[in-house]
Each structure stands twice: as structure tokens, then as C-alpha cells.
Amino acid sequence: MTFERYVALGDSFTEGVGDPDPVRPNGLRGWADRVADELAGANPDLTYANLAVRGRLMQQILAEQVDAAVALNPDLVTVYAGGNDVMRPKLDLDAMVADYDDAIGRLTATGATVVMWTAYDVGWAPVFRHLRGRIATYNELVREVADRRGATLVDYWRFGEYRDYRMWDFDRLHMSPLGHRNMAARVLDALGVDHEIEPVVLERIPERAAADQRREDLRWMRDFLAPWVGRRVRGTSSGDGVGAKRPVLAPVESVDRGGSRS
Template identity: 45%
Template sequence: MPDHSENFTIASYAAIGDSFTEGLNDPLPGGEGFYGWADRLAGLLAAGSAAPGDFRYANLAVRGRLIDQIVEEQVPRVLELRPDLVSFCAGGNDVLRPGSDPDVTAETFEAAVRQLRTAARTVLICTGFDTRDMPVLRRLRGKIATYNAHLRAIADRNGCAVLDLWSLRSVQDRRAWSEDRLHLSPEGHQRVALRAAQVLGLPVEQDPEAAWPPAAWHSPAELRRENIQWAREHLVPWVGRRLRGESSGDNVEPKRPDLLPL
């Protein structure tokens, strides 16, 4: 593995991917748009830079994007921008689709990594989360683990840094996730950003694995009611969009298409 201990001097960062990197469910003050772990990481990198005012950041991620769309729409833009760092988190939406093959998705991912390595000094890739305790998604745990094994091998072959979300235990807490149980909560995004900074060699003051405060107790009946409400408000619409071939990212544009100062 390459040595990333000096990467806190990074002066430019571009993030590509889907809703995870766009930052869904981490609302900005006033509710206009989203923040997210990549934006939070950019703030940490800028603060740790020798010249914070010169740090530049782009976020090209768009919710709902499949890996082929990310490769077609976002990778070429990174090749133009040529940032010091690019984070590439993709394939999750593909792996969640019935009948998809994580082996094929991984081949597409690696081809894109090879392109990104020609444009960025450091490529940071993300594994999938451990879905053991997640309703519905726990059924796909083996498929996600297979894809993760591919991603770690791709990182080894291509000299990438790895943000291992499977091993980040703090995000296995329910409070790391928003009401839809598909996207992180603001605190979940913060935990991921802190861990990403550590991977890149940037000292952080907070521990991404810090213990959560004691959780409120819920009776089995309350948990059942919560699960029913979640299925009605979030799961059924999510499944319906997939059956109709729709995406939450239809007509959505990247929030930061250019490398600009924070």
C-alpha cells in the first residue's frame, strides 16, 4: 500500500459517486441542499492545509447514479480537473439491484480507477457498509461482502487508499442513519468524514469510533410500529422507483461541478 501520511497537504479534492457522496439527509442550514461526508472531509483537508484559502473542492456526485453513469458523466470531468485527491465511491446502487453481478460491477470499477490514477495523485475508494442489522438490506450482505473483497483487491493492485466502511463499527448504530435507513444521518456523515481523514493521514481531534450516548429504550411494539411506518414511507417508494426504472437523481445536477475554494 502507498504511504498516505503526507496527504494532508492536498490542495484540491474532487468527489464522485452517488447519493452517499452527494450527502443526502445531511441538510445545510435552512434546508437548501445537503452537506455530507465528502463536504465535511473537504473542510478538514482545507483546515489542515498549509494554505487553507487556496484549497479547492468539487463534488460531482448525483443521487441514484449507477456505476456506468458515474463512469460516463463524472470520471471524464475528473480527468479534466486533475485534482490532487479524488474519492470514488460507486457500485452500491448496482449491487442492490436484483440480478446484478458484483464481479461485473467490479470490473467496471477497476477500469475507472485506472483512468483516475492518471489524473489524481491519490484515489480514495470506499467499501460498502455491513448491512447485518439493516432491514431488507441484510439479505444482500453476502453480495456486498463479495463486492468489498473485489474493491480491496482493486486498491492493492492500483495503489489506492481505502475507506473501509464495513469495519467502521460506529455507523452500525441506528443513530448513524437517517429516517429512510438508506442514507446516513448528519452524525453518520461526520463519522465517515473523520475516518476518511485518518485514512489520508490527517490528524483529527474527534474519534470516529467514539461511543454513542446511551440509547433510549423502545418496546417491541414501538419497534414494530417504526418498521411499519418506515416500510410505508421509504421502502415501498424506493422499490416502486426501481420497478418503474426511475431514479431519485433524474434531473439532478452536481452541486459543485468545478474546483472552487470552500
């Protein structure tokens, strides 16, 4: 399967936060760039846009990115939305997913292949594990949308490899480069696209000593959790002042494709 015009929508997950690369737009690579690299290997004429912006909520993604994506006449769209919403204190899940359903319907009506995700299982993660029930409900609603709209589903919730901390950035919220690489392979597999991304194989490592884990937890609370909570109290976002990394369809340049097999 080959594609001509790939448009990626969403928040930090799709922008590529956690996978730094100073030569790329926004200083990030991420799984979507890696997918585009592989697709361009099969079709050098592929063009690719990435409209995702970190911190965006569902309504912001739908308002800012869906019309823009439709206007680009894509034949492949990937969209992840709702991850930031489910961490908010108050949320009407049914209403949010109903709006998502309408947007997915608009995207599939273009004739494009549309890929969407469930959210990952936070049961292993301190602080965030209390959201597990809400996320499980969100995921069931998303599965229904994918079935109803004929979208391709990447069922993140069921990917057990993401229970390993090496798949995550220091903030425990965004994937590490290893996690992004693995996700790119998962997306291409879901699309039925051949690729050359090497599988992630993690050797078992010794558990951290309790004192080391406490020090790491304290550093995480100081350097990530406190600023994260502070932004919510102030009503600000990590995405304030950040633009889409690839706002228009453009070829996947050879410099972008360097190292795409790693």
C-alpha cells in the first residue's frame, strides 16, 4: 500500500515530544515523522503535513486542525485527540467523543484512510493511575467510533511493551525515542505497510533500589509534576506560542529521512 498525501493531527503525542531532533521542525522527530520516512521510501512523491501542537485539547484539535486537514485532500490521516482532556478534573466523556465521532466522520468522508488510537493504560504509572477507569471508558467509546466510521484503530491500551519505563521520557507522559520508534512500527503494521523499522527488544534489567526510585520520583515531581500542575492552575499550556511543525504538505526531504531505519 502506498500513499500520496499524509496529514497528521493531534497534540504532543503526534508532534513528537520526547523524541528530540534539532534538525527537524520544532526540534522534534516522533513516530509520525518516522511513519512518513517509511512511506516516502515506498513512494518518493509522498507529501506530508503535521498539524499537531502540544497541549491541545479535543475541541482545539477539532477546531484548528480538521478543516485544515480536509482542505489538503489527504489520502492518509492520523489523528490522536483526547489525551489531555482525560486528565482534566471535569469531563463529559460522552459529549467529547460525540464531537470526535463527527470529526472522524468528516475525515473518512473524504475517502482517506483514517487512523485513530485508544489511550494507553496508565495502571502502572504513579499519580496518573487513578485515571485508569476513565481512560478505559474513553477507549471503549473510541473503539465504537472506529467501528462505525471504518477507521483503522491502533489499540495503544493493549501494547504491553509500554509498561516498561524505557519506552517513556523523563516526564512519564510522553514516549521516549524508543517508544516513538516502536509506535511508528505499530502504525505501519496496522496499515499493512511493509517497513524496515527494527523491532524494539528490551532486555530485562534489575529493579531499581528503593532509595534510587525515591530520588527519581522526587526529581520527577520537582521538574515535571509541579510545573505541569502550575500550568493548569494558571490556565496556560505547553503549546502556547507553538505552531504546527509542518503546516503544509511538502515532500519528505532526504535530510528528514536520514536514519529512518533506527
